[in-house]
Amino acid sequence: MFYGKKARLIPLAIVSILILAGCSKASSDKASGEINVFLIPSPSSTSIQSFIPEFEKQTGIKVNFSETPYGEAHQKQLLSYQQKSGAYDVAQFDNTFLAPFCQAKVMLSLDKFIQGSKEYDIGDFSTAQQDYGKCKGQTLGLTLSTEPMIQWYRTDIYKKLGLTPAKTWDEYYTNAKKIQASGEGGQIMGFGPNVSWWWMTLVWSFGGHLYDDSLNPTVNSKEAVAATDYLKKLLAVSPKGAITASGDDVTSRFLGENIGAMLNYSGYYGMALDPKINKNQGNIGTAPMPMGAADITHLAGWNIGIPADAKNPDAAWKFLEFVLGKTNSKAYLESGAAAIGRQSIINDPELVAKNPYLPQLNIPASSRVERYPQIAVWPEFETAAIEAVTQVLTGKQSSQAAMDALNEKLKPILAKEPRG
Numbered sequence: 001m002f003y004g005k006k007a008r009l010i011p012l013a014i015v016s017i018l019i020l021a022g023c024s025k026a027s028s029d030k031a032s033g034e035i036n037v038f039l040i041p042s043p044s045s046t047s048i049q050s051f052i053p054e055f056e057k058q059t060g061i062k063v064n065f066s067e068t069p070y071g072e073a074h075q076k077q078l079l080s081y082q083q084k085s086g087a088y089d090v091a092q093f094d095n096t097f098l099a100p101f102c103q104a105k106v107m108l109s110l111d112k113f114i115q116g117s118k119e120y121d122i123g124d125f126s127t128a129q130q131d132y133g134k135c136k137g138q139t140l141g142l143t144l145s146t147e148p149m150i151q152w153y154r155t156d157i158y159k160k161l162g163l164t165p166a167k168t169w170d171e172y173y174t175n176a177k178k179i180q181a182s183g184e185g186g187q188i189m190g191f192g193p194n195v196s197w198w199w200m201t202l203v204w205s206f207g208g209h210l211y212d213d214s215l216n217p218t219v220n221s222k223e224a225v226a227a228t229d230y231l232k233k234l235l236a237v238s239p240k241g242a243i244t245a246s247g248d249d250v251t252s253r254f255l256g257e258n259i260g261a262m263l264n265y266s267g268y269y270g271m272a273l274d275p276k277i278n279k280n281q282g283n284i285g286t287a288p289m290p291m292g293a294a295d296i297t298h299l300a301g302w303n304i305g306i307p308a309d310a311k312n313p314d315a316a317w318k319f320l321e322f323v324l325g326k327t328n329s330k331a332y333l334e335s336g337a338a339a340i341g342r343q344s345i346i347n348d349p350e351l352v353a354k355n356p357y358l359p360q361l362n363i364p365a366s367s368r369v370e371r372y373p374q375i376a377v378w379p380e381f382e383t384a385a386i387e388a389v390t391q392v393l394t395g396k397q398s399s400q401a402a403m404d405a406l407n408e409k410l411k412p413i414l415a416k417e418p419r420g
Helices: 043-059 070-083 095-103 111-115 155-161 169-181 195-205 222-235 247-256 266-272 313-324 329-334 349-354 378-393 399-415
Strands: 034-039 062-067 090-094 147-154 185-188 259-265 284-288 296-300 302-305 368-370
Touching (some): 034 313, 070 090, 090 095, 155 169, 169 259, 195 296, 195 378, 222 378, 247 259
Parallel strands (some): 034 062, 296 368
């Protein structure tokens, strides 16, 4: 995803420890020439770039790369694919765009490469993670980062007040209220331009859904209304100005001020490693997201794949294997990227000692995994949802009235979603 734009973007000196990943049967010796890599500015993009010199040295394959800002990137990719120009051999994209990319048939299925690759080792990922880049049964994108929504907390504040990380939403609110009463900021999450991230997390956790199997909106269910009420309740135990905070703002404030807890994606942990941002180093703990009526994991993160019109797909796969395969997985993490949830990474004691959030990437088999809605009309859906939730947070409408209105507004939007 586009989390942590302010995070450390300085690649470490990792070239000396890179080892060429073994080739899959699919790429074999056919991989040669050059490839064009399309990236979106992020810690993951910076990490990928740091691997290029050693890859070129060991394979003789020339790598050209370009970066395009998030707001323009996906449209640029779609236009390129429509022109069938073969401009890119590797492309980074946000999982929110997996559905429209799938609908337009612009990404190559990677399954034939994955199945023949011991180096990539798909079995090193949980089932939920294996499915993250799939659409209609085909893998269109590899996992470039694993970013579940997790609970962050200040260990020093919790110790002082005798608190423990919340296991339920009631406990989360109670903790925040106690922290606020002590004179510190209770909790923080993004009530501003990215409020949909937290709102839909709560809707799912409270047992609701955004729409049913027939794509009829269900945002005015009792569960969704209760989740919206709870979101507003949390605003009252949040520091001043939280109502305008974005994802980056939330993280910066939690790391730089005395705020007891935060609910946010794990992908922001790179900011906690930057001493210029994190004024509370040594006092940041992480725990699973509190559980509501449903045991859910809200999973997010970047994808990366091979465009359907790529001119050199074999060399492209060889590059993806090199950067994201098992051999270089530690180097990838240590280069500053958001972690990829390989079991071999999140269970590595040495890496966990340096990155204590890694155990939170271990998604329980019992948990229902939710990700950004896999619908092409999501941008319209999200805009409408943000407007409705903001009406509630600013006191202009009750949760029930706002959700009823939103449900009606979403009907024609979801009606435009392709069926089948």
